[in-house]
Amino acid sequence: MTIRSLVKRHFLLGPSLVVTAIVLVAALSYRLVQGRLEEFAASFYGSTQSGLYPYLAARVVGYRTFLWVLLVLLGAWCLTLWADPNRNRREPPVAARLPTPLPWKLFFVVFLVVLGTLAVLLSQREWVRFGRPCWDNYCVYSELISASLRHPSSETWGPLHAFMLRDYHSNSPLVPLLVAGTNLMSGLEIIRSYRGLCAVATMLGLFVLFQFLRRWLSLSFGTAATIIVLLLSNIAVIRCSCFPQTDAFIFLWIILCLTRSLVFMERPTPPNAVACFVLVTAGLFIKLSFLPVLAMIPLWTALETGFIGKSVSREAKRTLLRRIAIFVVSPLVVYLAYQKAFGLFRMYGREFGRMQTDDAFAPFHVISIVQVGAILLPLIAIGARRLTKADTWILAWTALYVLSLWAGRTSGWDRFYLAILPPLAIVSRHGLQVIKERLSLTTAAIGVALYAAANYCALLLNLYQ
Numbered sequence: 001m002t003i004r005s006l007v008k009r010h011f012l013l014g015p016s017l018v019v020t021a022i023v024l025v026a027a028l029s030y031r032l033v034q035g036r037l038e039e040f041a042a043s044f045y046g047s048t049q050s051g052l053y054p055y056l057a058a059r060v061v062g063y064r065t066f067l068w069v070l071l072v073l074l075g076a077w078c079l080t081l082w083a084d085p086n087r088n089r090r091e092p093p094v095a096a097r098l099p100t101p102l103p104w105k106l107f108f109v110v111f112l113v114v115l116g117t118l119a120v121l122l123s124q125r126e127w128v129r130f131g132r133p134c135w136d137n138y139c140v141y142s143e144l145i146s147a148s149l150r151h152p153s154s155e156t157w158g159p160l161h162a163f164m165l166r167d168y169h170s171n172s173p174l175v176p177l178l179v180a181g182t183n184l185m186s187g188l189e190i191i192r193s194y195r196g197l198c199a200v201a202t203m204l205g206l207f208v209l210f211q212f213l214r215r216w217l218s219l220s221f222g223t224a225a226t227i228i229v230l231l232l233s234n235i236a237v238i239r240c241s242c243f244p245q246t247d248a249f250i251f252l253w254i255i256l257c258l259t260r261s262l263v264f265m266e267r268p269t270p271p272n273a274v275a276c277f278v279l280v281t282a283g284l285f286i287k288l289s290f291l292p293v294l295a296m297i298p299l300w301t302a303l304e305t306g307f308i309g310k311s312v313s314r315e316a317k318r319t320l321l322r323r324i325a326i327f328v329v330s331p332l333v334v335y336l337a338y339q340k341a342f343g344l345f346r347m348y349g350r351e352f353g354r355m356q357t358d359d360a361f362a363p364f365h366v367i368s369i370v371q372v373g374a375i376l377l378p379l380i381a382i383g384a385r386r387l388t389k390a391d392t393w394i395l396a397w398t399a400l401y402v403l404s405l406w407a408g409r410t411s412g413w414d415r416f417y418l419a420i421l422p423p424l425a426i427v428s429r430h431g432l433q434v435i436k437e438r439l440s441l442t443t444a445a446i447g448v449a450l451y452a453a454a455n456y457c458a459l460l461l462n463l464y465q
Helices: 003-009 013-044 053-096 102-129 135-150 154-166 174-186 190-216 221-232 235-240 247-266 270-284 288-304 314-342 345-354 362-372 376-382 389-407 414-427 429-438 441-460
Strands: none
Touching: 013 053, 053 441, 102 190, 102 221, 102 235, 102 441, 135 154, 135 174, 135 190, 154 314, 174 190, 190 221, 190 235, 190 247, 190 414, 221 235, 221 414, 221 429, 221 441, 235 247, 235 362, 235 414, 235 441, 247 270, 247 288, 247 389, 247 414, 270 288, 270 314, 288 314, 288 389, 314 345, 362 389, 362 414, 376 414, 376 429, 389 414, 414 429, 429 441
16 A cells, blocks of 8 residues: 555545644754844844843744644644544444433533633743733723722822823723722732633633534534634633733624624624624724724625625615614714713824834734644635635635734734634634544544644743744
8 A cells, every 4th residue: 555545545644744744844944044033033123122032032942842842743643643544443332332422511611621720820821921011001090990980089080081191002991991890899909800800701702602603503512612622722812811911802802793793694683783883892992903893794794795796786785884884983983982082082093003013024923823723724724615605704804804913014923813713713613523524533632632732832832922
C-alpha cells in the first residue's frame, strides 16, 4: 500500500500531514531568523523602554519553543487519525453499554468546570504578567460613579463630570456603571468587582450561545457542547475570562446581538425588533469597536432581499431603509444624545483619532487571526458544502468586522479578534457534524484535548498580546 493510498483512506490525515510539515519547516528555520526578529521587536516601538516592548519580545522568544510543542501535538493528532479506523471498530460495544446520555452530560458539566477553572487561573496569570492593570481608567471611572450613586450631590457629581470631560473612555459608561453597581451591592473593591463581572459575562455568553445552538439550531448536545469547549479553551476567551477589560462584555454582547438578530431575521416581529434595538444601542455604550454590529441586520437584509442584485423591488427598498432607521440611525441618535447631554462630543472625536496605533501592523493581524481562529476556520472549511443562507450572512458580517479593524488601523492584537469567535463558532457546526460522521468519538475528543493543550501552551509561553 502506497503512502498516497494510505492517506486517502484516512479522513483529514493528508491536510494534517501538510500542516505538520509546514510547522516542522518553521520550527527548523526559526532559529535562523530569531535574531532578526529580536532586532525588529527592539526597534518596533522606537525604544526598548516602551511599555509594550517586553510583551512583543516575549512573543519572539516564546514562538521558538511553541513551534516544537505544536509539532509534537500535530504529530500526536496525525497518529490518532491514522489509528482511527481501529477505534471505530472497538467503540460501539462500549457506547452500547451506556444506559442514557445523562452520564455524558454530567461529564460535560464537570469538564466545563475544570476548563473554566483553568481559564480563570490562566487569565489571572496574564493579569499579573501585565502588571495587574486596570486600563483605560475604568476603575477610576467606576469609583467616581460609585461615589456619586452612594452619596448623590454636587460634591460627588462634580469630580465625575470633570473626569468625563477629560477622558475619552467616558464615552463607554456601561461597564463602569455595572462595576460601580456591583461594588455598592457586594461591598467588593472596584477591581474585584470588575474581574468578577468579566467572569460572569464570559460564562453567560457561553451559556447563551449553547442555548441558541441547542434550541434554535437544533444541534445535538454533543455538538453544541463541543463548540462551547472549543471556545472556552480558545486563547482569547481564556484571557478575557477575568482580565479587567471590556473584552468579556464585547464577547457577551456580540453573542446576544448575533443570536437575537438571527431570530429577528427569521421572525421579524415587533418584540424581536425591540430586543435587537436595545442590545445594539446598549453595545455602543460598551466600546467604540462595537460599531460594526450596527451593520449586521441591514447587511443581512440586503443579502436576503437581493438588494445587491440588478433588480430590487420597492418593498425590499422600504424594508432595508426601515431597518437602517431602526438598527443604525436610532441607536446612533440615542448615543449622540448622551454625548450632547454631557458635553462629550470632543471626547468622541478624540476616541476615533486614538483608534489608529503603531500596532496596526499587517503581520500582527494575520497572527491574531491564525491564533484565534486556529480550529474554527478549518472546521468551517470542512463543512463548507453544508453552509446555509444564514451562515453566508454570518460570514459576510464577520468579513465586514475584520475589514473595519484593518480600515480603522486598529492594533493587531488577539483581543481585537475576540468578537469574531461567536460567528465563526456558529458556522463551524457543520464541520463538527462531518467529523462526527467520519471519525470516532475518541479521535474527536483527542483532537479537542490537543487543541486545548496548544492554547494553554501558547499562554504559558506568553504568546498573547
